[in-house]
Amino acid sequence: MATNYWDYVRVEELLRLQGGLEDDESKVSDHEVVFIVVHQVFELWFKLALRELTTLRDLFNSSPVPENAIAGASASMDRLTRIFRAAVSHFEVVESLNTRDYLDFRDKLFPASGFQSAQMREMEIILGLPDDERIGMGAKEKYLDALKDPSGQSESPAHARVMARQQDTPTLLTAVGNWLHRTPIRGSQPDQAGDEAIVDGFLEDYVAAVRSSVDETLATVIAAGASDPEAMAKRYDAEVEQARTFFFCDDKRLRRIRAAVLFIESYRELPLLSWPRKIQAQLVEFEQSMIIFRQRHARMVERVIGRRIGTGGSSGVDYLDATALKYRVFKDLWAVRTFQIRADALPPIEDASPYEFNATFDA
Numbered sequence: 001m002a003t004n005y006w007d008y009v010r011v012e013e014l015l016r017l018q019g020g021l022e023d024d025e026s027k028v029s030d031h032e033v034v035f036i037v038v039h040q041v042f043e044l045w046f047k048l049a050l051r052e053l054t055t056l057r058d059l060f061n062s063s064p065v066p067e068n069a070i071a072g073a074s075a076s077m078d079r080l081t082r083i084f085r086a087a088v089s090h091f092e093v094v095e096s097l098n099t100r101d102y103l104d105f106r107d108k109l110f111p112a113s114g115f116q117s118a119q120m121r122e123m124e125i126i127l128g129l130p131d132d133e134r135i136g137m138g139a140k141e142k143y144l145d146a147l148k149d150p151s152g153q154s155e156s157p158a159h160a161r162v163m164a165r166q167q168d169t170p171t172l173l174t175a176v177g178n179w180l181h182r183t184p185i186r187g188s189q190p191d192q193a194g195d196e197a198i199v200d201g202f203l204e205d206y207v208a209a210v211r212s213s214v215d216e217t218l219a220t221v222i223a224a225g226a227s228d229p230e231a232m233a234k235r236y237d238a239e240v241e242q243a244r245t246f247f248f249c250d251d252k253r254l255r256r257i258r259a260a261v262l263f264i265e266s267y268r269e270l271p272l273l274s275w276p277r278k279i280q281a282q283l284v285e286f287e288q289s290m291i292i293f294r295q296r297h298a299r300m301v302e303r304v305i306g307r308r309i310g311t312g313g314s315s316g317v318d319y320l321d322a323t324a325l326k327y328r329v330f331k332d333l334w335a336v337r338t339f340q341i342r343a344d345a346l347p348p349i350e351d352a353s354p355y356e357f358n359a360t361f362d363a
């Protein structure tokens, strides 16, 4: 039988899903159907995002990561960011509801809330947001409790999904961390004798280059007429110390990962570092799109319901703003930006040959 659009896309099934609690669209207002549809569209975007995140995690979890898969990983990162940007634009549609439009049906939602979106939690979990960094209302026990069936009689599908995701390790953060950890730094790999000293040598040279760059900037700031040069000098000194503390952290695995992130950012023009550098940039870009999602959601919520308590019981906008500020997974990728310096101020790379393409072609 020839394929047709409606069977393939399952249009009829899809269009039967907007009847709300009444399961009858004729009993639901236009405003409420907008509210339901926008949530459904978001859940579909989340579904796609979770597929991409799982594929990426699996890829970076292989050792070695197949070289010919990196371009695909980059395309996947790009798609993830596009999904989030597209999703964020849908808040425009739901904020067409004014406060009273929403209040007309809001009471029937209690205690339901987007707070019970299992897929949102799944994304946070597979990315690697640690439970002990969740805040207040979002703390582990609270978000897991909110996903349970209120009758306590049966396991809810939302709770089951999140529990299964917690077992599905490692996180993308860990998998990417393992990949970065294996990065050759000054040609040295982690299992090689003397690797630790080579990595520390690179970091020492780098912090010295940061010192010189900071001194240069400070001289410029003072020449430009800084009102309190002494206070300014202290502030810049602290920045160098901050760099040292960050890179020379006690955790050896983390130290090598941070050094790798820095090495890749610093010598990104070398052919074999250009894909890793792109992946790093895309992880930050994706995380930024998620943060913007959280911020945009909070502004939409403030516009529609002001600062009242949410149907899920949180403080509402304050809670949402706090998540936008605090929920960060790829912290090291962001942090390294604070310590980057101009290309001409970098410690020179003595032997670039391990990072060149080595292919030879017959004439």
Ligand code: HEM
Pocket (backbone or CB within 6 Å): 038, 039, 042, 043, 094, 097, 102, 112, 113, 114, 115, 116, 117, 120, 138, 297, 301, 304, 305, 309, 310, 311, 312, 313, 314, 315, 316, 317, 319, 320, 323
């Ligand atoms: C009029 C529309 C909306 C209002 C007034 C609203 C309000 C809220 C509030 C107040 C919270 C905090 C938890 C609570 O106390 O309930 C929340 C959480 C949440 N909402 Fe919305 N929301 C709206 C639409 C949406 C849409 C369209 C989505 C798309 C999926 C969404 C996704 C979420 C998510 C994922 C959370 C959990 C955030 C977290 O815990 O990090 N919301 N919402």
